[in-house]
Amino acid sequence: MSDVLPQDVRSRLQWSLLSLRVGVFIVMFVWTLDKFINPGHSIKIFEKFYAIAGLGENMAYVMGALQLILVSAFLLGVKKRLTYGLVFLLHGGSTLSAFNQYFDAFNHLLFFAAWPMWAACFALYLLRDADTKFTLGTNR
Numbered sequence: 372m373s374d375v376l377p378q379d380v381r382s383r384l385q386w387s388l389l390s391l392r393v394g395v396f397i398v399m400f401v402w403t404l405d406k407f408i409n410p411g412h413s414i415k416i417f418e419k420f421y422a423i424a425g426l427g428e429n430m431a432y433v434m435g436a437l438q439l440i441l442v443s444a445f446l447l448g449v450k451k452r453l454t455y456g457l458v459f460l461l462h463g464g465s466t467l468s469a470f471n472q473y474f475d476a477f478n479h480l481l482f483f484a485a486w487p488m489w490a491a492c493f494a495l496y497l498l499r500d501a502d503t504k505f506t507l508g509t510n511r
Contacts, residue, residue, distance in 0.1 A: 399458065403435055411428070
């Protein structure tokens, strides 16, 4: 891609992708912290939106630890195909699991914020090789 785009466009693209990556990370990091700080909330979310009952606090902590590893690797640009792909799939699952909330839109307006974030995850996945600003991973 570097030989196709002019330097100024390439630079703006890299900064844009970095801002998307950091923005997605912030949301997912707070969701991760929620599993540690308020595991009961995570348990209720899994019951309501994923029909998984009886998760338990220990499982919330385990999921939080795994999610912390994933979102940290995502932020650092490590194994982009895997980490960006998993973030896209996980956020997509979260977005679609709340589908009933969209039918009562004006009582669940904040749920609609999930769609542009999912689009950002998709853009990051598609453009992962161009996302090189402050990453530890390789381009391929």
